[in-house]
Amino acid sequence: MVVVNTCGFIDAAKEESIAALLEAVDFAHARGARVAAVGCLVERYRAELAAELPEVDLWCGLDTATLLAALREAGGGGEGAEGHGAAVPVPRRPRPVTSYLKISDGCDRRCAYCAIPLIKGDYETVAAAEVLRSARAALAAGAKELVLVGQDTSRWAQPGWGGLERLLAELKALAPAPLWLRLLYLQPDGVDEGLLEAISRHAVPYVDVPLQHASGAVLRRMKRRGDGADHLDMLARVRAALPGVAVRSTFIAGFPGESDEEFDELLAFVREAGLAAAGVFPYDAQEGTPAATLPEQVPAVLAGARAAELGGAIDDVAGRFWQALAGRPLDVLVERGAGADGVAVGRCALQAPDIDGRTFVRGAKVRRGQVVHAVASGSVGYDVEADAGRREP
Numbered sequence: 001m002v003v004v005n006t007c008g009f010i011d012a013a014k015e016e017s018i019a020a021l022l023e024a025v026d027f028a029h030a031r032g033a034r035v036a037a038v039g040c041l042v043e044r045y046r047a048e049l050a051a052e053l054p055e056v057d058l059w060c061g062l063d064t065a066t067l068l069a070a071l072r073e074a075g076g077g078g079e080g081a082e083g084h085g086a087a088v089p090v091p092r093r094p095r096p097v098t099s100y101l102k103i104s105d106g107c108d109r110r111c112a113y114c115a116i117p118l119i120k121g122d123y124e125t126v127a128a129a130e131v132l133r134s135a136r137a138a139l140a141a142g143a144k145e146l147v148l149v150g151q152d153t154s155r156w157a158q159p160g161w162g163g164l165e166r167l168l169a170e171l172k173a174l175a176p177a178p179l180w181l182r183l184l185y186l187q188p189d190g191v192d193e194g195l196l197e198a199i200s201r202h203a204v205p206y207v208d209v210p211l212q213h214a215s216g217a218v219l220r221r222m223k224r225r226g227d228g229a230d231h232l233d234m235l236a237r238v239r240a241a242l243p244g245v246a247v248r249s250t251f252i253a254g255f256p257g258e259s260d261e262e263f264d265e266l267l268a269f270v271r272e273a274g275l276a277a278a279g280v281f282p283y284d285a286q287e288g289t290p291a292a293t294l295p296e297q298v299p300a301v302l303a304g305a306r307a308a309e310l311g312g313a314i315d316d317v318a319g320r321f322w323q324a325l326a327g328r329p330l331d332v333l334v335e336r337g338a339g340a341d342g343v344a345v346g347r348c349a350l351q352a353p354d355i356d357g358r359t360f361v362r363g364a365k366v367r368r369g370q371v372v373h374a375v376a377s378g379s380v381g382y383d384v385e386a387d388a389g390r391r392e393p
C-alpha cells in the first residue's frame, strides 16, 4: 500500500497533494498495490476528492485507525500491530539522522487567514511520556537530531509535570543522547525569557518564529498581535540570549487591504531584522476563513509581485548572515558521506532539515550520521562551505 500524506493549508499545497496522489496511483496500480490518502486535505474535502479521484482506494484523513486496519490487512497483520502508528514496521533506508517529534497539534489562535484550526481543531498537547517514548525510539534507530514540531510549540506544558524547560532537559538526558534538539514554530508572544533560557541550555541556537507582517494595522486585520517595533525588540532579546542565533520566519505579502505603505513597512522591517531565512507566501484566500471575505482583496498578480520583491530582500539580508560565518568553527551533521570529490554534505546547527540550506564540507572522510568539526570558509546563498577538521563517530 502506498500512503500519501496530503496538506490542505494553501492552494499550492493542495495542488501538490493531488499531483502526488495521481503519481502514487500510477506507481501503485502498476505494481498491484493500493493507494491510501491521509492528512489534512482529505480531512477537509473527503467527499469532493472521493468523487473526483475514484482511482484512490482508501480515504483516511486524520483517522489513523482506518489506515492501520488497512495496513494490517495489506501486510498480513503481525505482532505489535495494535494501537499506534509506530507499531507498524516501515523500513526506512538510509537510516534517518533527524527525527521530527510532534509535541502538540491544532491551534486556538484563529489567525484570520488560516485554515489549520478548521482542519485540526483546538490546541492539544501531546503528553510528555509519549514525546519521550517517540524520542527514545528515534534515537535507538540512529537519529542524531530531534526536531520538536506543532502549530504553537512555545505553548507546550503538561499540568502537574512541567513545561518546555523540563521537556527539553529530559530529552537531552536520554541515552543515547540527541546531538541536537531543535524547536520549530515558536509564536512571537511565546518567545519569553524562560523559553530562551531553556533553548540556550538544551537546544540549538535556532529560532523559527512566524511573524507574517510588520505593519501593526495589517497584523490587527490578520488577528495577530504586535508590530515591527515589537518584533525588533523580541529579536534583540533572542540575540542577547542566544549569541550567533539563526532566526527563520515566514511572511504573507498582499493580505487584504495591504497598502503600498504597509508593504513598504514590511520591506523596511526585513532589511533591518537580520534574518537567516524566511518563507514568503503571496496571500492565498482559504475557504471558510474570515480573511477570505474581507473587502479590498489584493489582486493575485500584485500579491505575487510583492512576494517576489520581499523574497529578494530576504535573500540579500540572509546572504549576509551566512557570509558572516566565514572563519567560524561549525559542527556539521553529515547527511551524505564524502563522495569521490571528497565533499560531504550536511547541516550545521544553524540549518534546519528539509527547509534551510546545507553545509558542504571539504577534506573529510565521513559517513552519513557522523559529526565533523569544520571551519566555515564561505557561503553561496543559503549554503555554507567549510573545511573539515576532527570527526566523531
Ligand code: SF4
Pocket (backbone or CB within 6 Å): 107, 108, 109, 110, 111, 114, 115, 116, 117, 151, 152, 187
Ligand atoms: S498561529 Fe499558526 S496555526 Fe494557529 S491560526 Fe495562526 S497561522 Fe494558523
